[in-house]
Amino acid sequence: xxxxLFSVAILASVMAISCNSQTSKNEKSAPKIEKQSxxxxxxxxxxxxxxxxxxxxxxxxxxxxxxxxxxxxxxxGELPCVIDFYADWCAPCRMTSPILEELAAEYAGKINVYKxxxxxxxxxxxxxxxxxxxxxxxxxxEGNPSMSSxxxxxxxxxxxxxxxxxxxxxxxxxxxxxx
Numbered sequence: 001x002x003x004x005l006f007s008v009a010i011l012a013s014v015m016a017i018s019c020n021s022q023t024s025k026n027e028k029s030a031p032k033i034e035k036q037s038x039x040x041x042x043x044x045x046x047x048x049x050x051x052x053x054x055x056x057x058x059x060x061x062x063x064x065x066x067x068x069x070x071x072x073x074x075x076x077g078e079l080p081c082v083i084d085f086y087a088d089w090c091a092p093c094r095m096t097s098p099i100l101e102e103l104a105a106e107y108a109g110k111i112n113v114y115k116x117x118x119x120x121x122x123x124x125x126x127x128x129x130x131x132x133x134x135x136x137x138x139x140x141x142e143g144n145p146s147m148s149s150x151x152x153x154x155x156x157x158x159x160x161x162x163x164x165x166x167x168x169x170x171x172x173x174x175x176x177x178x179x
C-alpha cells in the first residue's frame with residue numbers, strides 16, 4: 001500500500017495545479033455541501049442522487065480503510081465512485097460542483113459521487129498527495145483507483161471529461177454515452 005500511495009503522491013505532484021493554497025479571505029465561498037445527500041429508493045436499495053461529503057471516518061467505512069490495511073488497496077464500496085477533493089475558495093472547484101451534482105443524478109444507482117474538503121480533511125488530502133485542486137479520485141469496484149487533477153477549458157468539456165472517466169474507468173464501457 002505504501003508503494004501505491006507513494007506512486008499516487010508522485011502522480012499528483014506531477015499533474016498541473018489548478019488552484020494553489022493561497023487565497024484571500026474576501027473571496028466568495030461556494031455554497032456549503034450538505035452532509036446528508038438526497039436519496040431515492042429503488043428495489044429497497046438507497047441510491048445517492050447528489051454528491052455526499054465525506055469525513056475521514058466516512059472514507060474509512062465507505063471507500064478504503066487505509067489504517068487497518070495500509071499495504072494494499074481494498075475498496076469497500078458497493079458502487080464505483082468519484083471523489084472530488086475540493087475547497088470552498090477554489091474557483092475551478094466551484095465550477096465542477098454543479099457538473100458533479102448533475103452527473104450524480106444521471107448515474108444514480110451506477111456510481112457514487114463523494115466530495116472531500118481538503119481544508120477540513122487534511123489527512124485524507126495528504127494520504128493521496130493532493131497538492132493541487134480540484135483533484136479527482138476514480139475508484140472502480142475492482143482494481144486500483146486512478147487520479148486526475150484540474151478541469152478542462154469549458155463546462156461542456158469538463159463534463160465530457162468526467163463522463164469519459166466514469167464510462168471508461170468506473171463502468172468500463174468503451175462506447176460513448178448519449179448523456
